[in-house]
Each structure stands twice: as C-alpha cells, then as structure tokens.
C-alpha cells in the first residue's frame with residue numbers, strides 16, 4: 001500500500017524529516033508514536049501534499065504509484081485521507097455540503113455521476129449515528145464552533161463517508177473524553193479491511209487498546225528509530241522516549 | 250506570496266455575456282441639450298408635466314459638477330459624446346405581445362438566461378426586460394392584473410397611470426439629489442413601474458433584466474415601486490452588458506415607497522461587463538437607489554450581489570420616516586482585475602423605534618479596489634432607533650484593496666448604533682483542508698467565498714441565490730489557483 005524510502009522534507013528551509021523509511025502493507029494498521037516535534041504531523045502533511053512541505057530527497061510509493069507526483073486533491077481522490085490534528089474551521093460552509101463536495105470530487109474523477117442527494121444524506125445520517133453525533137452538526141459551518149472532541153469526531157465521520165484506501169489519522173485521540181475515544185475507535189475499526197491500510201499517529205497506548213495495531217513505529221528527530229509489535233507501545237508508555245533518543249544519538 | 254502568484258496564474262475564462270446583438274436601432278445622435286430632452290419626451294408621448302420636469306432636471310444638471318469623492322479613479326466622461334436614446338427600430342411603437350418581439354432579441358435573452366417566455370426555466374417569474382431604452386416584453390401581465398398589481402414599463406405607466414407618476418416620481422430621489430440623478434431625470438428613457446395596491450401580496454416575484462447593447466449609449470432607466478398600505482412585493486433586477494472596449498455609462502434611479510405596514514424587497518444581481526484584465530472597457534455603474542418607509546412599520550430590504558462593472562458607485566438607501574419602520578441592506582460586492590467598487594448604504598432614521606441592519610461583504614481579488622461607504626444617521630426624532638452594521642472584507646492575493654468608511658451621526662441619545670468589521674484573507678489552512686478532501690482549488694475558493702457571503706445569499710429569493718453563487722464563481726475565476 002505505502003512505501004516510504006529515505007524521505008527528507010523541509011518546512012520553511014528547516015529539515016524536519018531526515019531519511020525516514022516506513023512500509024505499510026495493505027490491510028494493516030500501523031501506529032506512529034514519538035515525542036513532540038519529532039515530525040509526525042510533518043509526515044502526515046507530506047503524505048497529503050500540503051503546499052510548503054518540500055520533499056528534498058526520497059520516494060513515496062502508494063498503491064504502486066509515485067505519490068509525490070500527485071496534487072493534494074488527486075491524492076485524496078486516489079483514496080488517501082488525512083485526519084487533521086487540528087481540523088480547520090470554514091465559516092458559513094455547511095458541514096454536509098463540504099462532505100458532499102468531497103464525495104462528488106472522487107466520483108467525478110472516476111467518471112461517475114454525482115451522488116444522489118437522498119441516498120447521500122441517509123448514508124451520512126447512518127455514519128453520524130455510529131459516531132453519536134448530533135444531526136444539527138450537518139447544517140453548521142465546517143467545524144465552526146465545534147469543541148475539540150467534536151472536531152475529531154467530524155474527521156472520522158468524513159473518513160467513514162469517504163472510505164479511503166489509506167487513512168492517516170493524526171492524533172485523532174487527543175482531546176477525546178473516555179467515551180468518545182471508544183466511539184471513535186469503534187468508527188475506525190469498522191473501516192478495518194483487507195484492502196485498506198491505516199496509520200495512526202498517537203501519543204497514547206490507550207487508543208491502541210481499542211484499535212490494535214499490527215506494527216508500532218517510533219519517530220524521533222525525523223526518522224523511524226524503532227519498529228515493533230504492540231508491546232513496543234506498552235514499553236514506551238512505561239519508559240518514555242529518552243532511552244530511544246539516546247540510543248538513536 | 251503563494252496566493253499572489255497563483256492568482257496571476259489563473260486569470261482565465263472571460264466575461265460570458267459579452268456578445269453583441271445586431272439590431273437596427275433608432276438612436277438619437279450624441280449630445281445633450283433641451284432639444285434632445287424634448288425629443289425624448291416627444292418620442293415617448295409624455296404628458297406636459299413630465300416634459301417640464303425633465304427640463305427642470307436638465308437645467309439643474311447643467312449647474313452641477315460630476316462628483317469625484319468616491320474611492321474610485323476614472324478619466325473624465327464626455328457627456329456630449331453619449332447618445333441618450335436608443336431603441337430597437339422594430340419596436341419603436343412598443344410590443345403588444347411576445348410574438349411581436351424581434352426573434353434576435355429573444356435569442357439574446359435566451360443567451361443571457363432570462364426567462365422571457367412564460368414556459369421558461371424560471372417559470373413563475375414575471376420579467377420586464379429593458380433592452381437599451383425600451384421595454385421589450387412584459388410577461389405574466391394577466392395574473393398580476395387580476396391581483397390588481399400594476400407592473401409595466403415606465404413609459405407605459407406614464408400614459409396609463411399619469412396620476413401615480415406625477416404623485417410619486419422624484420418624491421424619494423428629487424432631480425436635484427445628485428449629479429447622476431439629475432442627468433437621469435432629464436433623459437431617462439424607460440424602466441419599470443410597480444404599484445401594489447392596499448393589502449395585496451404580489452402573487453409572484455417581479456423581475457427586470459437590463460441589458461446595454463448599442464455602442465456609445467448610456468442607459469438611464471428609472472424604476473418606481475410603490476407598495477400601498479399592507480402590500481408586499483419582492484422585486485429582482487438582473488443586469489448585463491456586451492463586451493466593448495470603450496466604457497459605457499449606466500446611471501439609473503430607483504425609487505421605492507412603502508406605506509403603512511408595507512414590505513418591499515428589492516434584490517439586484519448585477520453582472521455588467523467589468524472590463525478586461527487591463528481595465529479596458531466596462532460599465533460605469535453610477536446608480537441612485539433609495540427607498541422611503543413612508544408609513545408606520547413599513548419595511549424595505551435591499552439585497553445586492555455586485556460582480557460586474559468597471560466602476561460601481563451605488564448606495565441603496567432607506568429613509569425610515571414611519572415609526573417602527575425597518576430598513577435592511579445586504580450586500581456582496583466583488584472586484585477582480587481592475588474593477589473598482591464604491592458601494593454601501595445610507596440609513597436615515599427619522600421615526601421612533603426605527604431599526605436598520607447593514608450586512609456588507611466585500612471580496613477583492615486581482616488589482617480590484619473595494620470600498621464600503623455607509624452612513625447611519627439618527628435624527629433628533631428617532632427615539633429608540635437602532636442600527637446594526639457588519640462589514641466584512643475578504644482579500645484574495647496581495648494586490649487588491651479593501652476600504653471601509655462608516656459614517657455615523659447620532660442626534661438622539663436614546664438611539665443605538667452597533668458596528669462590527671473584519672478583514673480576512675482566504676487562509677491556506679482552509680484551502681488545504683478542502684484540497685485534502687479532494688476538492689479542486691477553484692471549487693474550494695468558491696466554497697469558502699460562498700460561506701463568507703452566506704448571510705447575504707440567504708436573503709436572496711431561492712432561485713436567484715443559486716444564480717448569484719454561480720456568478721460569483723465566474724467573476725472570481727482565476728483569483729486563486
């Protein structure tokens with residue numbers, strides 16, 4: 001599904017990713033953990049193609065294609081989904097309207113007609129029930145005035161509706177209360193499928209109790225310094241990152 | 250930085266209504282003097298009071314100087330080089346029915362998307378189409394007549410209802426009001442007239458479509474709308490003009506009169522040719538629009554979506570004379586390329602407990618300059634009057650400008666005035682969020698802009714809100730990549 005090789009990336013002239021290697025086979029769920037500022041969000045943005053995040057060396061192959069050759073919107077249409085660490089508010093734009101525009105963008109790419117408004121709405125409603133979101137959030141502006149946790153649920157709602165092939169969820173668990181964490185995890189788990197891959201960026205092993213990862217990677221100072229199974233996350237929770245940082249140095 | 254270069258990259262698709270219709274026209278040679286005014290009046294078989302009024306206006310106009318206070322720059326206009334009357338020849342007598350209308354003209358409207366035929370797309374809308382100076386066809390007359398509503402070309406009303414014209418014409422915008430109003434009063438050729446009698450709710454949206462076709466002509470239409478006690482009417486005007494290299498002048502006057510408990514909603518979707526990306530050509534849109542809430546609890550609401558014109562100079566205003574009367578102004582003005590817009594409103598509070606709301610959304614792109622200019626005036630008699638003003642500007646790229654000039658005069662201590670203003674840019678974050686959902690950058694910009702304009706669009710009649718949104722998308726095309 002995703003193969004990252006020797007990835008170097010800079011932001012505003014500063015090198016953040018410094019030779020990162022990561023491979024996520026189809027059907028697997030991988031967790032990426034690491035200290036603040038180590039480059040996790042940068043990796044997520046680079047995957048999504050955010051302007052200003054410059055790849056200076058290395059390759060990213062997605063479903064056998066050169067991901068870096070695609071525009072951000074084409075990546076999304078090709079099935080890459082980024083769940084934002086800080087979802088953006090777009091005042092006045094209906095939440096459901098953005099979602100529909102997103103769905104139609106994918107369909108257009110595939111040469112399919114626009115989604116039927118009625119079917120679409122019932123699909124969205126079903127997913128909202130799953131996420132225990134109030135329907136009134138559909139008519140509100142995108143993330144406008146949403147609480148931190150509501151924004152995160154809204155990200156997952158979008159993901160559930162868009163059904164991506166590769167989802168990168170950047171700290172979707174941060175800011176969620178205990179119940180919301182379970183709800184979000186349930187939502188994510190419904191998307192686990194043999195043809196789909198997930199990358200979870202998280203600081204807490206708690207999330208990984210609900211969404212059990214196939215692999216856990218530790219990102220320190222722009223590189224993956226260790227990979228292991230889920231016990232690595234437990235170990236990190238107990239020991240912190242210092243031992244890995246000094247090992248890496 | 251990034252936005253600005255994307256901006257320049259994408260100055261793409263041009264003005265879509267820029268075709269010219271070849272029709273034999275009866276055009277008066279350029280120039281303006283008393284003889285021309287008399288000629289226009291005679292061609293229209295006007296009663297003596299109107300000829301006299303026009304002449305008074307002309308004499309007053311000759312003593313006036315063209316104003317230059319708006320935040321806009323343009324070379325001097327040669328008023329003697331403009332032709333003040335142009336009518337498609339076959340229609341010199343005025344059409345009796347759609348069948349009499351020149352098919353080429355109908356085709357023009359078709360291209361513009363004007364629902365002239367009764368079976369047309371926007372069924373349910375009565376259209377009074379003004380092509381240059383003469384009203385071409387008025388639809389839905391029958392149904393309106395049954396309701397007692399008068400909706401006809403201004404020139405027709407002059408002959409069929411001279412008493413209403415004499416009573417109300419110039420009663421809100423006197424000919425001496427300003428330079429362009431005086432000019433219009435002297436030479437106006439046609440426009441729309443609406444009278445909704447007491448207690449009548451007009452059974453359909455009324456609509457006029459203006460189009461400037463002939464070269465070197467000015468368009469000076471005059472619209473007069475009267476809603477008698479308890480009457481309700483919603484009126485929409487749409488405008489477009491063909492693409493030409495020289496500038497054309499559009500100096501209209503609109504007067505609204507709302508009596509006790511009456512409600513007038515006036516919506517404009519203005520899409521005059523804006524000129525090219527170098528600022529060549531385009532319409533000078535210098536318009537005086539004013540409504541008077543003459544009675545108790547009267548209500549006048551202006552909604553405008555301004556996307557066209559090289560220069561716009563326009564302040565739809567409300568005189569809130571009746572106690573408890575309400576004035577509203579909802580505006581979206583966009584400028585792209587070299588366009589200049591100076592627009593806003595005046596809310597003059599005279600009666601007790603009068604209320605006004607101003608929501609202005611200015612969008613600037615390219616080298617466009619967008620100015621909001623508004624006056625809120627509370628006279629000593631305006632006990633308990635209230636105003637709320639909100640002006641928001643959205644900038645796209647680094648070479649455009651937004652300016653806000655709110656003037657406030659409060660002469661009554663019990664009156665309250667509230668003002669909010671904001672200036673923002675389309676943020677990279679918002680754009681990228683949309684891109685990351687697969688939405689193209691053009692669609693993303695349109696989405697964000699229409700979100701910005703939402704509180705105004707929701708005031709437009711449904712079917713026109715959709716039109717307005719599309720128009721906005723076209724006018725901002727190429728603004729961000």
Ligand SMILES: Nc1ncnc2c1ncn2[C@@H]1O[C@H](COP(=O)(O)OP(=O)(O)OP(=O)(O)O)[C@@H](O)[C@H]1O
Nearest residue numbers: 011012014016034035036037038039040041042043
């Ligand atoms: N525009 C920028 N200019 C300079 N440095 C930047 C810029 N943007 C991000 N950085 C730096 O890049 C580093 C990595 O940031 P990133 O957001 O990827 O960290 P993270 O691993 O997601 O951290 P967290 O766990 O706090 O979310 C940080 O040190 C950050 O300060």
Ligand SMILES: [Mg+2]
Nearest residue numbers: 040041042085
């Ligand atoms: Mg982060």
